[in-house]
Amino acid sequence: MNTRRDFLQKITASAFALPFVPKPALINDHERESYQGQVLKVAIMGLGSYGTRVADAMQACTAAKLTGVVSGTPSKVKDWQAKYNIPEKNCYNYDNFDNIKNNPDIDAVYVITPNSLHVPYGIRVAKAGKHVISEKPMAMNAAEGQTLVDACKKANVKLLVGYRMHMEAKTVEIIRMRKAGEFGKILFFQGLCGFRIGDPNQWRLNKALAGGGSLMDIGIYAVNGSRYMIGEEPTWVTAQETKTDPVKFKEGVDETIQFQLGFPSGAVASCLSTYTMNNLDRFFLDGEKGYAEMWPSTGYGPIKARTNQGELTHPHVTHQTVQMDEMSAIIFQGKQPIVPVDGEEGVRDLKIMDAIVQAMNTGKKITLK
Amino acid sequence: MNTRRDFLQKITASAFALPFVPKPALINDHERESYQGQVLKVAIMGLGSYGTRVADAMQACTAAKLTGVVSGTPSKVKDWQAKYNIPEKNCYNYDNFDNIKNNPDIDAVYVITPNSLHVPYGIRVAKAGKHVISEKPMAMNAAEGQTLVDACKKANVKLLVGYRMHMEAKTVEIIRMRKAGEFGKILFFQGLCGFRIGDPNQWRLNKALAGGGSLMDIGIYAVNGSRYMIGEEPTWVTAQETKTDPVKFKEGVDETIQFQLGFPSGAVASCLSTYTMNNLDRFFLDGEKGYAEMWPSTGYGPIKARTNQGELTHPHVTHQTVQMDEMSAIIFQGKQPIVPVDGEEGVRDLKIMDAIVQAMNTGKKITLK
Numbered sequence: 001m002n003t004r005r006d007f008l009q010k011i012t013a014s015a016f017a018l019p020f021v022p023k024p025a026l027i028n029d030h031e032r033e034s035y036q037g038q039v040l041k042v043a044i045m046g047l048g049s050y051g052t053r054v055a056d057a058m059q060a061c062t063a064a065k066l067t068g069v070v071s072g073t074p075s076k077v078k079d080w081q082a083k084y085n086i087p088e089k090n091c092y093n094y095d096n097f098d099n100i101k102n103n104p105d106i107d108a109v110y111v112i113t114p115n116s117l118h119v120p121y122g123i124r125v126a127k128a129g130k131h132v133i134s135e136k137p138m139a140m141n142a143a144e145g146q147t148l149v150d151a152c153k154k155a156n157v158k159l160l161v162g163y164r165m166h167m168e169a170k171t172v173e174i175i176r177m178r179k180a181g182e183f184g185k186i187l188f189f190q191g192l193c194g195f196r197i198g199d200p201n202q203w204r205l206n207k208a209l210a211g212g213g214s215l216m217d218i219g220i221y222a223v224n225g226s227r228y229m230i231g232e233e234p235t236w237v238t239a240q241e242t243k244t245d246p247v248k249f250k251e252g253v254d255e256t257i258q259f260q261l262g263f264p265s266g267a268v269a270s271c272l273s274t275y276t277m278n279n280l281d282r283f284f285l286d287g288e289k290g291y292a293e294m295w296p297s298t299g300y301g302p303i304k305a306r307t308n309q310g311e312l313t314h315p316h317v318t319h320q321t322v323q324m325d326e327m328s329a330i331i332f333q334g335k336q337p338i339v340p341v342d343g344e345e346g347v348r349d350l351k352i353m354d355a356i357v358q359a360m361n362t363g364k365k366i367t368l369k
Numbered sequence: 370m371n372t373r374r375d376f377l378q379k380i381t382a383s384a385f386a387l388p389f390v391p392k393p394a395l396i397n398d399h400e401r402e403s404y405q406g407q408v409l410k411v412a413i414m415g416l417g418s419y420g421t422r423v424a425d426a427m428q429a430c431t432a433a434k435l436t437g438v439v440s441g442t443p444s445k446v447k448d449w450q451a452k453y454n455i456p457e458k459n460c461y462n463y464d465n466f467d468n469i470k471n472n473p474d475i476d477a478v479y480v481i482t483p484n485s486l487h488v489p490y491g492i493r494v495a496k497a498g499k500h501v502i503s504e505k506p507m508a509m510n511a512a513e514g515q516t517l518v519d520a521c522k523k524a525n526v527k528l529l530v531g532y533r534m535h536m537e538a539k540t541v542e543i544i545r546m547r548k549a550g551e552f553g554k555i556l557f558f559q560g561l562c563g564f565r566i567g568d569p570n571q572w573r574l575n576k577a578l579a580g581g582g583s584l585m586d587i588g589i590y591a592v593n594g595s596r597y598m599i600g601e602e603p604t605w606v607t608a609q610e611t612k613t614d615p616v617k618f619k620e621g622v623d624e625t626i627q628f629q630l631g632f633p634s635g636a637v638a639s640c641l642s643t644y645t646m647n648n649l650d651r652f653f654l655d656g657e658k659g660y661a662e663m664w665p666s667t668g669y670g671p672i673k674a675r676t677n678q679g680e681l682t683h684p685h686v687t688h689q690t691v692q693m694d695e696m697s698a699i700i701f702q703g704k705q706p707i708v709p710v711d712g713e714e715g716v717r718d719l720k721i722m723d724a725i726v727q728a729m730n731t732g733k734k735i736t737l738k
Contacts, residue, residue, distance in 0.1 A: 187646045190561070190639075196657075240607050240734070244635035258639050260627050266613035270627050270639050277556045279660040279677070282653075288565075291648040308648070363734055365609070 035062045040328035042133070043068030043090065043106045045097075045121060046113035047076040050135065053300070054110060055084055057320030063328035068106045070097055101128035108133055108331065110162070114209040115216060116140055119148045126155040131331055135162045137220055137353070138346035140211035145350045149343040158331050159343035163224065164323040165298055166339040169314035170305040174285065174292045175228055175338050177307065184289030186267050189229045191222030192282040193298065194256070194274030200248045205275075213254035215353055219273025221298040223352050226261055226269040228339040229285045229292075234261040234269070234352060236367050239360035244276065259356045404431045409697035411502070412437030412459065412475045414466075414490060415482035416445040419504065422669070423479060424453055426689030432697035437475045439466055470497035477502055477700065479531070483578040484585055485509055488517045495524040500700055504531045506589055506722070507715035509580035514719045518712035527700050528712035532593065533692040534667055535708040538683035539674040543654065543661045544597055544707050546676065553658030555636050558598045560591030561651040562667065563625070563643030569617045574644075582623035584722055588642025590667040592721050595630055595638040597708040598654045598661075603630040603638070603721060605736050608729035613645065628725045 042064055044051050058066045068090035069080050077091050090105050100106055108131035111121050118134045125132045132152055138161045139145030152159035165171050177183060194214055203209040204217055215223075227233060239259040249255040255276055261269040272280065283297035290308035297303060302316035329335040339345070355366040411433055413420045427435045437459035440446050446460050459474050469475055477500035480490050487503045494501045501521055507530045508514030521528035534540050546552060563583055572578040573586055584592075596602060608628040618624040624645055630638040641649065652666035659677035666672065671685035698704040708714070724735040 188561075188641065188643075188649075190559075190641075192557075192559070192653075238607065238609050240629050240631070240637075242631060242635055242637050256637065258629050258637060260609050260629075262609070262611060266611055268609075268611050268625065268627060268641075270641055272557065272559075272637075272639055274557075277655050278657075279655050280557075284561075284651075286646050286648050288647075365732055 037063055038328070038332045040064040040324070040331060041067040041105055041107045042324065043070055043092070043100065043109045043130075045070035045109050045111045045125075046117075047071045047073065047080055048112065051110075051112040054112065054320045054324070055080070057318045058324050059084075060318060060321045061324050061328075063332075064324035068092065068100075068103070068109075070094070070100075070109065097124065098128055100125075100130060107131060108158075108327075111135060112162075114203040114206075115211045116209045119144050122148045122159070123151045126151045126157050126159075129155060129157060131158040131160070133160045133162060133327060134343075134346070136224075136346065137211070137216050137350060138343065139350055142347050142350035142354050145343070145347040149347060152343060160327050160330065160341050161343065161346040162323065163339070163341045163345065164319040165221070165225070166228065166337050166341050167322045167326045168301075168303060168319055169317070169322075170294065170303045170312045171228075172338055173312055173314060174294070174305060174307065175231075177290075177292070178229065178231060178285070178287070182290060182309070183285065183287030183292065183307075186230050186232075186265070186285065186287045188267060188284075188286040189226045189269040190282070190284040191225045191229075191269065191271040191297070192280040193218045193222045193225075194272060194277050194280045196278050197275040205248065205250070205253055207250065207252040210253070212252065212353075212357065213249055214273045214275040215254055215257055215356060218275070219257060219259075219271070219356075220349055220353065222259075222269075222271035222273060223349050223356070225283055225298065226271060227348070227352075229283065230263055230265075230267050230269065232263040232265060232267065233348070234263055234368055236262040236365050237352060237355045237359050238365045239356045241360045249275065254357075254360070257356065257360055259359070261352070406432055407697070407701045409433040409693070409700060410436040410474055410476045411693065412439055412461070412469065412478045412499075414439035414478050414480045414494075415486075416440045416442065416449055417481065420479075420481040423481065423689045423693070424449070426687045427693050428453075429687065429690045430693050430697075432701075433693035437461070437469075437472070437478075439463070439469075439478065466493065467497055469494075469499060476500060477527075477696075480504060481531075483572040483575075484580045485578045488513050491517045491528070492520040495520045495526050495528070498524060498526060500527040500529070502529045502531060502696060503712075503715070505593075505715065506580070506585050506719060507712065508719055511716050511719035511723050514712070514716040518716060521712060529696050529699065529710050530712065530715040531692065532708070532710045532714065533688040534590070534594070535597065535706050535710050536691045536695045537670075537672060537688055538686070538691075539663065539672045539681045540597075541707055542681055542683060543663070543674060543676065544600075546659075546661070547598065547600055547654070547656070551659060551678070552654065552656030552661065552676075555599050555634070555654065555656045557636060557653075557655040558595045558638040559651070559653040560594045560598075560638065560640040560666070561649040562587045562591045562594075563641060563646050563649045565647050566644040574617065574619070574622055576619065576621040579622070581621065581722075581726065582618055583642045583644040584623055584626055584725060587644070588623075588626060588628075588640070588725075589718055589722065591628075591638075591640035591642060592718050592725070594652055594667065595640060596717070596721075598652065599632055599634075599636050599638065601632040601634060601636065602717070603632055603737055605631040605734050606721060606724045606728050607734050608725045610729045618644065623726075623729070626725065626729055628728070630721070 109125040110133040256274040281296040283294040305312040478494040479502040625643040650665040652663040663674040674681040
């Protein structure tokens, strides 16, 4: 039972949000059909549960289209071909994958594998001349993440990270309000991220595949959220680990981490990352003039959010639908999201996560450069 | 402007709750007049804003009555005599106060002075043979607090600390639910306590009078709350201080402290104590089977609380009215509150607060015995 990923959601096929604006306008089917821009043709690599979620969401996209798959499991490929109408010539396995470079039906590959494969496969995608979309965390650590940034730069392809919250309407509205000064000077952020993880044999609990435990998978939302909610980069971090089940959570796989961040303005963040608790997924931002709270804050939706000015009522649109349309605009039109989703953004999070692990292991306050 | 203490509240003269039961029954005026038990006759020492709040609240008490005052300011004494109908013979100053021992109209003295005077004056009260009620924090540190516990034991008088939340109906109901296992195994508590303090010259910002800063005054609610919400005593503490205004918050006067507590079961608490932020006063308790949240959680009310089972609808009764009636029952009838309000309870909090300050100053995890 993986509660976090069991969140129910409906794909509203007729609803498409224009992200990065406070109140997304809905585009109806007519408008959708009349879209004249370039369509991002995407192959998904890794046909697991999250890959399926993205594929389903992409059925409602206007500016992006699922055109290919990469998988080592032929039966899965067959299923996807049937379900998503994918031609044989756009199906790859890990042996023949490099041939993708000659396929004009694929512009980008979305790497949705276990974490340890994001960088090696991302580099292969880049070398094949395709844009790279990496699921988060983009790497096992910041240094490895940087090699992917460098490889994409060298290959002259774009690198984007699956930060779907950067395009979620209520999140975007709160960031807009914060930037407009509506909360006044920002003083405090709280991010409580976690869920009670099920199957002890899944790759997320395997250090070699996941790179860690809850922090890599779900705590990253609090790290990333603290940055886009406060609007600054942290200068120090402290962290405390608690492990109640060392059989399920082996050496190097964190169960629960409390971590604290300090920012140049004096704002502070108190965060929790856990694989043992439900009822979390809470953000709280406090400023001198107002506040925002979100609960759920990063789940697949709908997000619930309110500020001191009242409830946010932006309609829910499947996050991954918005994300993929926006990524198309970023790649083809050079659109700038309100918070970046590029490789540098991914490395920034990983540097902080590296420091959290260091703080946790040493008991020391770690200064960030 | 002292927002925390500016909370508006109405004294509902006809409403009196029976605390320590989940749903307090209201006693009407008729029942009130028919109360046959012993009435606790109380003198208030320290006629500041909180003393006035307690005096006002006591006008609605059934089992307790304001009968005297102790103050160094004759004009205040005059005002109180007129307002609360207090006879001259029950008025004391700090010179003649020890004569109170011969006054049968006073059973207990509620010490509502700056923190540094709680123990020295509490000891004088005990030596005069009167029960001691100390406002929180009961002392400047645990060692000093213990001297008051010892003095009261020696003088054979009761010592109670002004922990009004231990009698607040919604708080009591959540503790009852937790004890009944309705939230399952408890995993996490969060207490965000603070407000933006005003006048920089007030005693609360004077180390010699207050013993510290926000932690002594408002962070104590998170310390105390973590214990009664989780239902265990912490075994370790870590803490991080942030100071943005060293002029207002001088050496030894904390502005903002993030602190974390670990408990024997593996439950953890993330807390914030601050004199710089509004919109806080939030508790969140998370268990395997459910949760509770309170916002506001410790203000003068009304408290707002809900659990996974729904909103708590217990009617608001002025906390200090309930507190003083309950303290009468504790003193005269040996009643046991759901969470103790005795001197030992006060010392327990102070030991943790001493450790928080030590953790904050050393950057080390402090183990509690």
